[in-house]
Amino acid sequence: MSRPNHIEIALVKIHSGQWFTWTDSKNKIYANLRLTDKIGVDGNIVDNTVTELPTESAVNAKLKEMQDAWDAANG
């Protein structure tokens, strides 16, 4: 994989499952980030257990952490 370069890559690592969505899936910026209403768990569609979006700075920090790890592993 190339060096992590998008916040979605970080979001996937912050929580598991389909906890987030975009108001515009072709413009995936933090301002368009939303929580999903429902998730699929063990065959049932239930309320999203994640109730609060991470802050933009927290998302960016996670992305930077992943980039640093990638840099360390790939020289």
Place this chain on the structure above:
Amino acid sequence: MALSKIDVANMLTGATPVANGGTALTSGFVNGITMVDQWRLTTSFSGNADPIASNWERVDTDSDGVPVGTGMSESSGIFTFPSTGIYIIKYQGVGHGLAHSQRLSWNIQVTTNNSSYDMGSNHHEHLRFYGSSLDTWCSGFCEHVLDVTNTTNVKVRFGFGAGQGGEECIGDSGGTYTGVSFTRIGDT
């Protein structure tokens, strides 16, 4: 006198012969494929989704050409058919893992009572672990032929299983990684 046109409606009777020993055509015909639709996952996620309940969109890039006819409708990951008939459902998936080495699964789930779902088709793929800093990819595919006798009760949805929980199912709105297609091939 040379004929420039043949009045098929009035002059043609009986069976129309077929070349090379085929069976003669004796009845009216309609177009074989009247419905095709294709949807995809727009957003990646990690872990299980049973079912994938959000982030579906109809494929809308690269002169996709869908839907043909009236397409599927989707709500919370549950797909409803536009009419009764025999359908081929295809489900492709792309998985990714970093420091995970368990199997991934993609499955088509079917209900005939609009309530409880059974496994229609399932594909498992093993994601090989190369090292803690090396990521790996894999793909999965399964298909199911479904007789939709009732559009209210017969529906489908799609699942993803992550063996260790950290594996990802890849979605993208710019091109299809994980997606499904529906083709109606005939009457029920």
